[in-house]
Amino acid sequence: AQSVTQLGSHVSVSEGALVLLRCNYSSSVPPYLFWYVQYPNQGLQLLLKYTTGATLVKGINGFEAEFKKSETSFHLTKPSAHMSDAAEYFCACHAGGTSYGKLTFGQGTILTVHP
């Protein structure tokens, strides 16, 4: 069975500063990894995903994440935070194979951006 741990339930940054949201996973097979974002009163939206191939994945809104197998990590970064990035971010893992579309989510990280 797989699990996802997001380090830090709340992260606060200044506008223009680096955003780093941490995610570690546990999986017995090579996983597919996702980052979703949830704005208030909205559904989750896919930011980016890693399946196979290049370990540095670029997503929407300037976000990117790097899959590091040796560290079992998939941290989300953005070089310069914008006020509109304030939201809750979820890391998710899928084990592939017969797990079909079943995702295991982390507990979420709320990002606050200060002017």
Place this chain on the structure above:
Amino acid sequence: EAGVAQSPRYKIIEKRQSVAFWCNPISGHATLYWYQQILGQGPKLLIQFQNNGVVDDSQLPKDRFSAERLKGVDSTLKIQPAKLEDSAVYLCASSFTLQGNEKLFFGSGTQLSVL
């Protein structure tokens, strides 16, 4: 393209009452998911349908929760009787296929408060 539709948006009931949630996925999406998101936690999969068949309901509390997708399109999730710990946001999601790298599209959810 219309997104995943859910109703109602909010529901307040007393414990031991019954409640039902409705979801209409994106047109053409064969796979439909119901997730439960308790405050401060990531979404947890309750049940997954492929067309009108259940793929995974291992985490559905079957003594009180039931779900159906009779015609392979829209779906209803029911709780009877509700408990205080059922207070959560119930998210519906859909995807085109069962593939593990498939993007999930989420609805805005139904926020349930059980008093």
